[in-house]
Amino acid sequence: MKERCLLTDTLFDPAAAGHYSAAEWDLLLRQARAANLLAQLGVRLAQHPAQTEIPHSVAQHLRSARLIVKRQNRAIRWEVSLLQQALYDLAVPIVVLKGAAYVLAGLPNSDGRLFHDIDILVPRSALKEVEARLRRWGWRSTHNNAYDQRYYRRWMHELPPLQHIQRQTVLDVHHSILPLTARLHPDPGKLIANAVADPANEDIYWLAPEDMLLHSMTHLFHDGELENGLRDLVDMEILLNHFGTGKAFWARLTERAELLELGRPLYYGLRYVERVLQRAIPAETAETASAWGPGWLLGRLMDFLFLEALQPAHTSCNTLSTSIARWMLYVRSHYLRMPLRLLIPHLVHKAVVKEGNGEIEIPKGLRKIIADADKG
Amino acid sequence: MKPLDLKPGEIARLLRSNGLRLQIGPFAVSLRSRLRRVAEQIAFFYGDYPRIEADAFVDFHIQINNPAGLRHWVRPQAIFSFDGFKPFKPLPEDQAFAMFEWGLNWCIATTSHQFxxxxxxxxxxxxxxxxxxxxxxxxxxxxxxxxxxxxxxxxxxxxxxxxxxxxxxxxxxxxxxxxxxxxxxxxxxxxxxxxxxxxxxxxxxxxxxxxxxxxxxxxxxxxxxxxxxxxxxxxxxxxxxxxxxxxxxxxxxxxxxxxxxxxxxxxxxxxxxxxxxxxxxxxxxxxxxxxxxxxxxxxx
Known part of the structure; x- marks a missing residue:
């Protein structure tokens, strides 16, 4: 059963929430939680005078979600400082990506954003030393079977994910932003050369504003990570609002897309930020980007797929066609990641070998009120 | 708020249709389940709790049902879902009610930071x-x-x-x-x-x-x-x-x-x-x- 997507409506027009019934608030919070946008919704509503009309229980959930983000962001700064210590005498640039970068750079989307892993990009030439050093400081590989290790090391743009043995934080060490086997080949050297140095931490960098957006768009539209699709689209919208105050930014955005060969992801990013979140794109930029778009027929198909898949992952917004769209985009992302002669054996292997299931790891403290495995 | 005051049969019917809506302390909970065992135990343990209106705001939308696939039929299991999110492994079906209690603990402890x-x-x-x-x-x-x-x-x-x-x-x-x-x-x-x-x-x-x-x-x-x-x-x-x-x-x-x-x-x-x-x-x-x-x- 498909109901209105209250979440995207409300993110676009927070003032509308002032007139919501209890049942509408209920649905809104369910959609926001499913889309991992509860804290972001709290931020939007707080920026708006309609705030005074938020029912008490709703406000408690929004406040709780924002407290978790605050705590996460404190922890991220600490974690990055430990990373810096671990890699200090290698003296290589460590470019922090995505969620952690938004926090360090103090960007406005970080107030309302939850994420799980820390992603960093390092020069490929330093990869071996970085990995050895991280191992010494307590980070261990989480994918311990030979197939996964080989898969990551030969074809992917990152090491198998690392987890810290004490703090359990997960770290993805990238040497590029797309797999080595992918159709697009943005040069990581150009990203690193253009990165912004953290004034507070030596060797710590984040991507330049344009590159940050291009990376986010590439990740969403070419890497098939759609479970947080709407959240990532909201990131783009906030970053475009934040950086896009002058003409110069928009000109640099298209220049960098050209240079990094990321025109197509830019086209999709701008299109769906506009279509889903109703953020107007300057005519000149849209014009330039349209040259990187797909042909008419493929364009219609991608519209159908992305407009479905970018709905919140909640039953109220999802129909059969949403599932089909997500599945087709998943297949597409694999197709974009590697040529079929590599992809087919890989998918066969994944289908045959049973993977760990999707449950989350329950924090130790909480286990005692759920089922205390330690103390029978 | 009115106490639930429902016959066990009505509780079971609500559980398997739109959900039984209860006020548990400061939390409004909606529970759906097709499992008879859950209906019996909810009637026994939660029969005196206040009920909330069908169109009220709900803090936790919970479902306890059999997982899809084989374990629906063979040595049936139950799985806990917080509005579609399933944080735990399924357990044998006779633990379904305990699973509701543990799952509700988890919902409260991970979302109620006003306390x-x-x-x-x-x-x-x-x-x-x-x-x-x-x-x-x-x-x-x-x-x-x-x-x-x-x-x-x-x-x-x-x-x-x-x-x-x-x-x-x-x-x-x-x-x-x-x-x-x-x-x-x-x-x-x-x-x-x-x-x-x-x-x-x-x-x-x-x-x-x-x-x-x-x-x-x-x-x-x-x-x-x-x-x-x-x-x-x-x-x-x-x-x-x-x-x-x-x-x-x-x-x-x-x-x-x-x-x-x-x-x-x-x-x-x-x-x-x-x-x-x-x-x-x-x-x-x-x-x-x-x-x-x-x-x-x-x-x-």
């Missing part, structure tokens, strides 16, 4: 609450069940919801979880008819739940001031004895037992600090419930 949430049983008498923090196995649930059987009000068996502002405790009375030997002890000590059917071979051993007194459910809308903190330890053949605990020690122990202390940050520290400044803290070693209760009564 400092401490792993503790809380009971009250004459408007004063006593907080019993404790590691699993320390005997807090047994002691809590015993006190409740002797007329104390149940605020919570698993978690103290402490307001960081005025330190008041919000009741969230729910069935009291009993494990292993405690089940027989409470059947003898209290009202046997309040104890539900035991489930064997859970990760906690054999578990059963005890119904909270109707009075505690009626008074669940009254926040209560904390008076004392007591750390219980069951110790075979020990004489009941209260020993004062230093405030700094109590602070560290409460912080360790709080689920969201790290999320509240400075506010969490200040809350615990003020709590231990206001409430004297004791260690209680006991083996006999009656004499333990006498010691606690003597404090008030």
């Amino acid at each position: 400092l949430i401490t792993h503790a049983a809380v009971v009250a008498k004459n408007g004063q609450a006593i907080i019993f923090p404790g590691e699993p196995g320390a005997g807090k649930s047994t002691l809590c069940a015993a006190l409740v059987s002797r007329g104390w009000q149940l605020l919570s068996d698993e978690m103290a919801l402490i307001d960081p502002g005025d330190l008041s405790i919000t009741p969230v009375p729910r069935p009291i979880g009993l494990k292993n030997e405690s089940i027989a002890i409470m059947k003898n000590y209290g009202d046997e008819t309040l104890v539900g059917p035991p489930v064997t071979d859970t990760i906690k051993g054999t578990v059963a739940h005890m119904r909270p007194p109707a009075d505690s459910i009626v008074h669940a809308d009254r926040d209560t001031r904390p008076g004392y903190i007591i750390f219980p330890t069951y110790s075979a053949a020990a004489d009941s004895q209260l020993d004062k605990v230093e405030k700094t020690r109590a602070l560290v122990r409460i912080a360790e037992q709080s689920f969201n202390y790290h999320i509240l940050g400075r506010e969490g520290f200040r809350t615990v600090e003020r709590l231990v400044s206001r409430c004297p803290a004791f260690d209680l070693r006991y083996s006999q419930l009656d004499s333990a209760i006498a010691e606690i009564d003597a404090l008030l």
